[in-house]
Structures are given as structure tokens and as C-alpha cells.
Amino acid sequence: MSDSAHREMWEKLDMDLEAHDALLAVLGTFYGDIYLSQENRLKGAEYLDFVLSEVHGLRIKELEQAKAEGRKVIGSFCVFVPEEIALAADAVHVGLCAGAEAGTELAEQLVPRNTCALIKSFIGFKMAKICPFTESSDMIVGETTCDGKKKAYEAFNEIAPTYVMEVPQTKTAAAKALWKTEVLRYLAEVEQLTGVTITPERLKRGIQVANDKRRALQRLTALRAANPAPISGRDALLVNQISFYDEPIRFTTKINELCDELESRIQAKEGVTPGTTPRLLLSGCPMAVPNWKLPYIVEGSGAVIVGEESCIGTRNSRDLVDESGDTLDAMIDALVDRYMKIDCACFTPNTERLDNVTSLAKELNADGVIHYSLLFCQPYAHETLKVDKALQSEGIPMLSIETDYSMEDVEQLKTRVEAFVETLA
Amino acid sequence: MIIGLDIGSRSIELVGIVDREVVHTKQVPTTFDPLFQCSELLDGLRPASLVGTGYGRNLIQQLDLGCPCSTITEIKAHAFGAAHLFPEARTVLDIGGQDTKAIALAKGKVMKFEMNDRCAAGTGKFLEYTASVFQIPIEEFGHYALKGENPPEISSICTVFAETEATSLMARGERPENIALGLHKTIIKRTVSMLNRVGLTFPLVFTGGVANNPCVRELLASALKITKPTDLLIPATPDMAGALGAALIGCGQQ
Ligand code: SF4
Ligand code: SF4
Secondary structure: OOOHHHHHHHHHHOOHHHHHHHHHHHHHHHHHHHOOOOOOOOOOOEEEEEOOOOOOHHHHHHHHHHHHHOOOOOEEEEOOOOOOOOHOOOOOOEOOOOOOOOOOOOOOOOOOOOHHHHHHHHHHHHOOOOOHHHOOOOEEEEEEHHHHHHHHHHHHHOOOEEEEOOOOOOOOOHHHHHHHHHHHHHHHHHHHHHHHOOOOHHHHHHHHHHHHHHHHHHHHHHOOOOOOOOOOOOHHHHHHOOOOOOEEEEEEEHHHHHHHHHHHHHOOOOOOOOOOOOOOEEEEEOOOOOOHHHHHHHHHHOOEEEEOOOOOOHHHHOOOOOOOOOOOOHHHHHHHHHOOOOOOOOOOOOOHHHHHHHHHHHHHOOEEEEEEOOOOOOOHHHHHHHHHHHHHHHOEEEEEEEEEEOOHHHHHHHHHHHHHHHHHO | EEEEEOOOOOOEEEEEEEEEEEEEEEEEEEEOEEEHHHHHHHHHOOOOOOEOOOHHHHHHHOOOOOEEEEEOOHHHHHHHHHHOOOOOOOEEEEHHHHHHHEEEEOOOOOEEEEOOOOOOOOHHHHHHHHHHHHHOOHHHHHHHHHOOOOOOOOOOHHHHHHHHHHHHHHHHHHHHHHHHHHHHHHHHHHHHHHHHHHOOOEEEEEEOOOHHHHHHHHHHHHOOOOOOHHEEEOOOHHHHHHEEEEEHHHHHHH
């Protein structure tokens, strides 16, 4: 599709073309520096490059086509929003990214300055009219996973059609019951939005598509245990990021192909870096596109990232929905069970996460963990201390990083990360 | 000769070593042209290898020295330098121009470290900035502060806010020496909490330019309730520790 056709489409979406040009320019430079400059890249990375280069082009065109066929687009910011339900209703489910600083000043008109970068980013993207996914969404689903988000969706609702799911904060039976009513309420909302009645067959299909996607991601995670690391952490992060917005069946096929390539690499003992490279697990807050700052710094410091314990990572792919149920109710229960396993820092207590981080670090043969939390993110900042303790007792070193999307601390981050890598060497 | 070059935000130090003996040391201010300053420092020297450290460590790639060059972080460099000077050291505190680092050592190796976030609160920059408000040369600021007694509480560790607090205290007629002492105390508070976070064990080695400041030394010793002089060790030239560590690592690489 030509650039001018893209522009026409963006204009129709009422985007701010000038601001959007600026965003794309930054994104392009970033992508070149951080991704295209890598050595020993996989053939399968061509898919990643293509998807990313067309993220605001062909993918949006597909959304437009879906909409022309009467399908709906549902955007979300959190892995708690069940994709299976959107899929069952033939809707397109996209994760909205919110990983750049654009529109921050505008966002500060709606949310306090001391708000995490992710929240400011999604509000900023909307106010600055630079995100075609946000503009294409017929409904945006929020969730009450932290106070920042909870309050931000109140403001966001004034500028975008927002529906909020109440995510419980504990894992008691009562909490689970609450979550079930929320899932049912959401299902009814999606039925109303799409005009589709969700039958057991439809939901079964939705569950399968989402599970297949997760199985492909699980396969990728497992392959990264190999030494030398067969894929860079940056590319793997990109795979995880793309899993939120590319067409799920195509994505699954492509990632399975990529995994085939990884398998033959592993067999040939080939890697992206030598087998002596320190291996790190990233853990903590999600990293939305194009938040590649820390992975770039880490892999520029002579280490390789072998896993992401984050929502754009294993927290999204670790658990599957049980596929054995045939009635709507059994499937809803299976969904509820699966989602209640998410070990988001918003839960109290959240001890599963401590076990998950340590076991993941061991499974992936990581030499250390970098814990990442966004500035002003209370839940993950708190858990930093707990995760550190848990890892310490297992003899796994951890470095904690607290930062946002700005570039002003890059040099200091480099010093910290390099020093941490030095201690592992 | 093996050279360690510590390119910091405020000054650049060079240490040259032959057979593990220091044969050459030199220091210049960083200025806005650190690359030029580095070539001045290296003028006439023919290193067999060079190890760069500090904030500007990557500049050495542009020096074109014709010898093997590598870089390490200032954290490893200070740890190495301190452990060489005082093999019994268990913790290192380095307060430099822009950063403060607390490092826990085990057998001379870095076990854990803490470093200040993006802002320069509690670092040499803080002292430099506040000294300029008093119109006192930075080298004398510590001596000046030692003349103070009953320091007023300065609650802000932010360099800019601390200045505001200092000026309003002056306007209220507080003795400037007391205010200067109060400002020194804010650095200590922050430093001690950083030391505790890495699990402070003695002996503690204090390096970096700020270790030259007598008031900071004294306040630190009293805040840490140090009774034995062997618990707080300060090199004769604390600002050279990073360059020394880098040079020693260069020897190890030979
Ligand atoms: S960290 Fe929590 S709130 Fe954020 S996406 Fe993950 S589950 Fe949702
Ligand atoms: S990063 Fe933290 S503060 Fe921000 S939305 Fe997620 S949980 Fe809330």
C-alpha cells in the first residue's frame, strides 16, 4: 500500500498527521539503532521487521477491513482482559501500546504529574491523536489493577469509549466469584457491542486460538534456555509485543516457524552471542512498544536477555485455559481459573510471583535478574524488595532499575547495568 | 606502562603503573572538552595498554592510542582501587562529582552496589553548587562548615531546593557557618542510607573527590559511630582510586 493511501486512512481516523509523522520518524530511528543493527539475526526476524514497519499501515488497513465487514475492534492495556471473548464474538482484540513519551504534557492535563509513564502514554497517545489503534477501537477496556489506572480510566472515558473491568486484589474464593461476574458482565457487553451471541462453539474456538498463540510463545520461552542464546532478548521482546496486536493465527504460524529456525540453530550450537555471555532475566513491569530502552542498554553491555517475567512476556503466556469444557459455563470457569493465576503485583499477597521468578530464572539458566519498575508504579516498586529477597535466598543476584520512557538517564543506567554485568562475569 | 584513566564529570585522573607500582599520576579538570583534556594528560606517555573508567569512559575509543584499550565501570574501578590500597576493606563509598556509590565487597570483588538516581543530590555537585552560593571556593567549603555548630535542619536533598532553604535561613539571620554545616549533614543522611542498603560492614573505604572534604569525613565518622580509626579508611589521594583500580585491572589483563 502506498504511503499516500496510508495517509488517507490516517486522516479518516482523524489523526494528527504532523504529530504522527514525528512519532513514526522517532520510531524508525529507534528501530534502526536497536533492532536492525543486531548481528547474527534470525531469518524469522524479517516477519518482525515487516510487522513493525507496517504496524500503522497494513495492520490498520486490516482493522479497517474488519470494520467494513461489521466486526468490532476492542483495545486493551492489560493481560487481564480476556481475548478469548473478543475472538468468540469475531471482534479484533488489540493490545494498545503506550510505550513512548509522546503526548505527556497533554496527558498531564488529565492525570497528575506523578503518574507512571504507561498511563501518561496511553492518555497522551489519545490526546495527541497519534495512535491509529486507539482511534480504530470501538471500545477500550480498562481494568482496576492499580489506583493509577483505576482513576485514569475515569478521565480517559471522557475522551475515548472506555469500559472498565473490576479485577480483584486477592485470590480468595470471594475474589474469584467477583471475577467471574466481571467476566460474564464483559461477555454481555461484548455481545451487545458486536451483535454476536457467544455460543459454546464460538467460545471454544476463541479459547483455542488464544491458547495456540500462548503455546507458540511458551515454545519460544523454552528454547531460550539453550546456551548460547539462540535469539536476542530484544527480538524475543518484540515477538511478545507483536503478540498483542498482530492477527493471532498468522502470528502463531510465524512464531512456530521462528521456533523451528531456533531449534536448528540450537542443534548447530549457534547463538546470537558467545556461550560465555552473561544471561539475564528481565522481570517486572510490562514493556509496551516502543519501550526498548532497557533491553537495548542491557544487550549493549555485554549481556543477553533470556526471558521476560512480565506481562509482555511469560505472565501473558505461562498459563493456558483448560480446553476440556463443552458448556458455556464450564468454559467461563476455565477462563476464570486461568486469569486468576496471573501474578500481577496488584494482588495481595502475591507470593506466587516470587516462586515464578525464581523458577523461571533457573529454568532459563539465567545468571542474574534485572528487576524493572516504572517510576511511580507502587505495586512493582514494592515487589522489587520482595523479589530481591527471594532471589537472594536462592543465590541469584538481582539489580533493580526504576525508570520511565525518557532518555535522560541512559548514561546512568548504562553504568549500573554494566557494573552489574561485571559482577557476574 | 599501564594506564588507568578515570574520566569523571568534574575531573579526569590518570594513573600509570609499571610492575604494579604507581609511577605516574596526574589530574586535570574535565571542562567542556574532555577529549582534549585526555590527550593533554596522555601527551608524551606511551602506554602498553589503557583502561578507561568513569562517566566518560567510552571517550577513550576516540583517542587513537595505538595500544589495547578497554573500559570498566567506575564501580568496579573504585572497588578494585580501594581493595588494593586496603585489602581488608569490606565496603567502599565513592562520592564523586555527579554520583554516589556504595559498594559491598567480598574478597575484593563487587557483591552488591547502590548508586544515586538521575539527580545529583548528595554528590560533589551538591557541595559545589552550595559552596558557590556562599561564594567560597569548594576546596575550603568543608573547613568553613566545620566552624559551624548547631546546624539547622535542611530537609531537602535536592540541590536546587537546598539552595532555596539555605537562602531563606540566611534571610532569617542564621549564621552562614551553621547553614554550611547543615548542608553537609544532608549529604551524610543520604549516604548512610545508601550504605545501609548494601549492608555496611567495616572497614569502610571512602574514595572519590568528596573524601577530601574534612567536614564530610568527620560527619560520616560520627554518623556511623566509628570509634576505631581502622574502620574508616581514606586513601591519601581518594580521587585517584578509580584510575588506580582501572590501571590495576589493566595489569591483570596483560
Ligand atoms: S502488570 Fe498487572 S496491570 Fe499491568 S498488564 Fe500486567 S496484569 Fe495488567
Ligand atoms: S506501571 Fe504500575 S502504576 Fe503504571 S499502570 Fe502499571 S501497575 Fe499501575
